[in-house]
Amino acid sequence: MIVQEVAKKYATALFASTRERGLVDEAYEQFSGLKLALDKDASLLKFLSLPKIEEEQKLELLRTVFGERMERLFVEFLAVLVRKRRAMYLVEVIDEFNRLVEFDKGINRVTVITAIALASEEEANLVSTLAAKTGRKIELEKKVDPGIIGGMIVVTADEIIDGSVRYGLGQIEERLQRIKVH
């Protein structure tokens, strides 16, 4: 499972609960600010992800640091991530959440992950294909991750299309693991 898949689940839940309470804009603003801060300094994220540290201490820290600065619902969301041991994906969760908010506002941000940089022709092809499929203007975000070996992954607001070599190998591995040995 790629990071975006996990992140999407939590982001979707956050989006649904903030929309229900009319807090989408606040969430977008506050979480984007948090993401910017975390991009600069990841030590807080590291602390929240350390398995050795007691959950209670992490929650205490969250409430002390963000209790006054963020909506209570958002602090509780961070607490859920800590309890589920998913704090290390916080940046990705915020990224997916932002994608959902932007989509809601008519901006279709699509992330494409490739092992090597996309050629401009490939990029143009991809954008036109996606625009045709969704009927929306595409804002393409490009990421290079050699870890996927080859192929590409497209992450849209509502789906992840994984066509990477790493995914293919993972499929083979899963099939091998289904072999009964007893």
Add this chain to the structure above:
Amino acid sequence: MDFELQQILTHALGFLIFVWVLKRFAWGPLLGLLEERREKIAGEFDEIDKQKAEVAQVTAEYEARMKEIEGERRAKMVEAVKEGKQMAADIKNEAMNEIRAMHEKAKADLQRDVAKAKVQLRDEMISITMTAAEKVVAEKMDDAKHRDLIGRYIDELERA
């Protein structure tokens, strides 16, 4: 001779008086004493006979009780032996069941361990194979292959 006769008569008279006095005052009590003594002796004999009879009765009762106790004891011992036999059988059964259970558990443990080892072996083989495959694939990936894969992905996206 007169003198002698007189003397004799006097003696006789004296004797008669003695006898009379004796009979009048001493004979009765003397005979009574004798009779009393005789009765006492007879009574003692009776007592002895009675006691003997009692002893015999007690002895008989005692023996009867002894026999009874003996019987009871035997019955108790029979009971004890029976109980002992049952207990021994129970202990043996329990031990057998325990051994059987231990055996079953050991068998199950072994089967589980073997199954676990097989799964572990399979997973390790898969892991090694996949690591090798990944390395080979990554090494085989050149620009042409990258472009090919990306192009095919976009084509498939178009068709989907």
